Amino acid sequence: MAAPAALRLRKAPRQRRAVHTVDALLEAAALVLEADGLEGFNTNAVARRAGASVGSLYQYFPSKEALTLALMLREKRQFYDALLGAVALPDCRDALTRLVDLCARQQLTRPHLARLLDQEEARPEFRAALSDGSSFRSMLASILGKPGAPPHLCDDEPRRRLAADDLAALIRGMTDAAGERGERDVEDLAYRIGAAVFGYLAAPPRQM
Numbered sequence: 001m002a003a004p005a006a007l008r009l010r011k012a013p014r015q016r017r018a019v020h021t022v023d024a025l026l027e028a029a030a031l032v033l034e035a036d037g038l039e040g041f042n043t044n045a046v047a048r049r050a051g052a053s054v055g056s057l058y059q060y061f062p063s064k065e066a067l068t069l070a071l072m073l074r075e076k077r078q079f080y081d082a083l084l085g086a087v088a089l090p091d092c093r094d095a096l097t098r099l100v101d102l103c104a105r106q107q108l109t110r111p112h113l114a115r116l117l118d119q120e121e122a123r124p125e126f127r128a129a130l131s132d133g134s135s136f137r138s139m140l141a142s143i144l145g146k147p148g149a150p151p152h153l154c155d156d157e158p159r160r161r162l163a164a165d166d167l168a169a170l171i172r173g174m175t176d177a178a179g180e181r182g183e184r185d186v187e188d189l190a191y192r193i194g195a196a197v198f199g200y201l202a203a204p205p206r207q208m
Helices: 016-036 043-050 054-060 064-087 092-108 111-121 124-129 134-143 157-181 186-202
Strands: none
Touching (some): 016 043, 016 054, 016 111, 043 054, 064 111, 092 134, 092 157, 092 186, 111 124, 111 157, 157 186
């Protein structure tokens, strides 16, 4: 679903200087959120942190909400670009291990930012403008079809997609909970998620 006008960029940056300005504004938005939370997050604070005028900010972002959505999309794009490297690995276990590590890092490298963006993503206007996570589940389903995956998943696409849905929910739930608790140990979180993921996959299929 396309974002409403109030959430879209006013104009796309094309020249190098304009791209640099938008990048600086987005990173400034992240820094303001981390330092001041949602209560202190506003366009004046972001422009000040970026060393830009509010007028420059409004050239690209018509509202604070548009800036927030652009930041969400930046974080999501970087995350999915990294996930493509995991999906490209030929072995199921190696690919899943890499995917789990990336999920843990996404949540805990900048935990306060990740937690606040997760909170904002629950708002209807943002939820409608963002995809529903099907790409992540599709990546998991692709990995579960690789060599080394449990045979009952390789040979049964509906079961494989159900397993991908289950694992996506498991990974999301554990990473979100770790962020809410204020955890910082990426390796420990990745180990625990990996144990849960591979434990799920090790269970024999239910006999019908």
